[in-house]
Amino acid sequence: MxxxxxxxxxxxxxxxxxxxxxxxxxxxxxxxxxxxxxxxxxxxxxxxxxxxxxxxxxxxxxxxxxxxxxxxxxxxxxxxxxxxxxxxxxxxxxxxxxxxxxxxxxxxxxxxxxxxxxxxxxxxxxxxxxxxxxxxxxxxxxxxxxxxxxxxxxxxxxxLAPPVWVDEAGESIEELARRVRQLMLRLGEQAAGRTPVEQAAAQLHEARRLDHDIVQVDADLRQAEDSLRLNPRVREGLLHRVVLRTGLDTLEICTVVLRVLARTFTDLAKERHSQPLFPPGTGTAVERLLSEIADAVVSFSVLVTTDVSHSAESAEERLSAELRQAATSRDKLAQLLLDEVQRDTRHWQLHGALLTEVNRIIDELDTEHRSRRLFEELDRVSQEQRRRRPRLTRLRESVRVPERLRRNRGTAAGRSR
Structure with missing residues (x-):
């Protein structure tokens, strides 16, 4: 074998x-x-x-x-x-x-x-x-x-037509999502056990190093965007560019929030000294929640880089299910943290920051939020193209009108039969 x-x-x-x-x-x-x-x-x-x-x-x-x-x-x-x-x-x-x-x-x-x-x-x-x-x-x-x-x-x-570099850009985005997932899983393991300050600080430095990964993925994505422009082999090149670009923007926001989350864990480790970051039940809930969000990040990257409609639908369904489960776990964790704060109010700011950060990631990965972001970006890019090339835009619109009329006539003829 x-x-x-x-x-x-x-x-x-x-x-x-x-x-x-x-x-x-x-x-x-x-x-x-x-x-x-x-x-x-x-x-x-x-x-x-x-x-x-x-x-x-x-x-x-x-x-x-x-x-x-x-x-x-x-x-x-x-x-x-x-x-x-x-x-x-x-x-x-x-x-x-x-x-x-x-x-x-x-x-x-x-x-x-x-x-x-x-x-x-x-x-x-x-x-x-x-x-x-x-x-x-x-x-x-x-x-x-x-x-x-x-x-x-x-x-x-x-x-010798140059290749389209969309697959390579998609692999870079998925690799970035997997690195984010691994870091989230390690943060969850810290929450469920005793975490020295040095270990929490090491995870914070690793979260900061994700910025360098973002730069490399951005370079790969720019190359893919250039390969889609003026390429006769590619249909709907604008849609591919917008989907990948908005997906990378979302992952970049998630890495920023993850860095803040790692900072929260480091501050909490300094306050707790040799004690666990959270009580046993609360720590288990934090670990479960971060594991579910980590899986959702990977599913989001698969959704962004999938161009087949059937696979994209299944990836969207999986992402929605994982986000619903993460939202349920978040609500349970919020109740546990509330009970903890009522018993001990010393670290309520850090507990509130934890909930705020996981809420931000869940909201960024939400499919409805992504749909609105896609429509807004497509409208913005289309308006920029109209302002930059008004003559070409008028030529395209004049060519599209007869095509729509022919389609409407064919549809009407089919209905009359």
Whole structure:
């Protein structure tokens, strides 16, 4: 059985390695640069047209959206730099002071044409063109090679389509949810027994380290969002982006509340010294409640990352059942804490903070709250797109109207029959 697991694990690791962004970027960039050099050798007057493969190397990105945007910005940067160099060669030529003015002018033009990270490329292109004797031939050759590299890089994205990184982002979100679950379970175990201050403080530091995990998951999600943009293989890309983004926002809020909860346990451990954090019955209730909330966090991540309707419905039902059970356990714990406060009022603030924190997590995971959050985010993104691209929005609406009319006519015809 062990040999079978090892044999099946090897292909899985191989597939994951081939879908690794570093591997994908390396292979696609090498292919694009080689093709660009071959094409430039035939079309460019230069003996070694290295600008074309350099452009292709910089243009080809992990996602189609990043490739298109980088290609357009790089072409703009090179053309702007060449034009600035031609103007300087006609007016002043190359001297130490004209070189300084050239750099200042090129960087200023780069900001004006909005090439973002390619602003230094404007100055580099201008200096390379101005530094040769035959400015005209070199300028047009550099523009031609840049266009060849950009076209080949974009063409490679159409022939070697970049993968959609939604699954990888979903795995990162689920992994974050599992880490949150493990920490919640350990906090629950502390509540049911004797907890030294050092152990409670260690759990607090671990809760704070979840911020670094959020940063990594956010980077994976941004890559997935870029892979959904302008991708003809993806339908309803906006919905996928909003679902994943709002799901990560909810998990981020849960990690913040969990950090506050760990702080509450640490303060309670300092007050209790060598005594248990809670009486035996109350500690068991806290452990049960945190275990149920931990399971709900994982179910929420499964709901967020599931795109099949049937699986999503079952995940939503499971999440709702777990939240109902957690709410019941919370009410029982609230009564136990009330009885404890009536006997001893010294730690009533910490007991109240515990209830407030678990209530916040339950409310954030609630399915109705999530539905409202999704609708609000979809409306916000749609309004931003209308304001940013009014002409494209009007074109889409004009195309959708005949489709709706045809659907309505077909429905009416079916009913009349």
């Amino acid at each position: 062990r040999d079978v697991r090892e044999l099946t694990a090897s292909p899985v690791r191989l597939v994951k390695r081939h879908r690794d962004p570093v591997v994908v970027q390396t292979l696609r960039s090498a292919v694009a640069a080689s093709l660009a050099y071959v094409v430039a050798l035939r079309l460019s007057p230069e003996a070694a047209p290295l600008t074309a493969p350099l452009t292709a190397l910089l243009v080809v990105q992990v996602t189609l959206y990043a490739t298109l945007t980088n290609g357009i910005r790089r072409v703009n940067a090179v053309v702007a730099g060449v034009l600035v160099a031609i103007a300087f060669s006609m007016l002043v030529g190359l001297t130490w002071w004209s070189l300084a003015l050239l750099i200042v002018a090129s960087l200023g033009v780069g900001h004006l044409v909005r090439v973002d990270e390619y602003v230094p490329e404007v100055a580099i292109s201008a200096m390379l063109v101005l530094g040769v004797t035959t400015v005209g031939d070199t300028a047009w050759a550099r523009i031609l090679e840049t266009l060849i590299g950009a076209v080949v890089g974009m063409g490679c994205n159409l022939l």
